[in-house]
Amino acid sequence: MRPWPWRRRGSRAQTGPVPDAFSCAECLEVLYEFLDGELDSAERPRVKAHLDSCAECFRHLNFEQRFLDQLRSAAAHDDVRSEGLRLRLLELLEREAF
């Protein structure tokens, strides 16, 4: 599972001037990229700065994070038994091994 980028140590490393203001619309548009760790190092601090100062976008972030957490966790228990398939494969492997 991917780590959440906003939880990473050092992701608050915003030492220079505050980057260009980011609108809520812009922030929400790239929220998934932010959560997926797909934003580049120039864009990530801008989104992070906006999230730090905008309660509404931060609520969206938490909502989407909860959704993705559940989705990824559901997938981790995605095994499906198929005894018929197992028997078919055992036969095929036996034939293949000849």
Place this chain on the structure above:
Amino acid sequence: MSKLADDKRRDFEQEALVHLDALFGLALRLTGGDEPRAQDLVQDAVLKAFRSWDNFERGTNCRAWLMTILRNTFINEFRKHKARPVPVEYDLLADRPSSADLFVADPSGELFDRMIDGDIVRAVQDLPEAFRIPIILSDLQGLSYQEVADLMDIPVGTVKSRLFRARKRLQQALYEYGVEMGYVR
């Protein structure tokens, strides 16, 4: 059967076939719950894996190796049929309403915690293929946008927009299910 061939088969059965249920689970998701197609997919992938078993590096992650073979087998089939018109593509133009209703009704996303894994997995399975594949590769298999784009042979921008829409559709479907089940009002 020679002893060598017999040993290889036994070794493969012990190391690889223990992951069969996980492979079948993934195959079912990829095929949208089409059981015969999922079984064929697993069969093809397992036979491919068996034929290259000598190249598998012992001690590395066998489950991940098998998943990759299955994923690639599915994607190769998907690419072969990509050229022909697929009705589901039209579905991309007429998107369903956004999931904004869910955020309004349940801004903290508690609904997601009330869902059991099976509800979520089934909702993924019911997505149209163009949405289902990116979400499976990205969220269920943990691939990057670039890896999904390379596998599906589509631009990264398309992966981003399909993932966005797939997740919103999924939220919408879960919301509708949640209302039906009385999880949300």
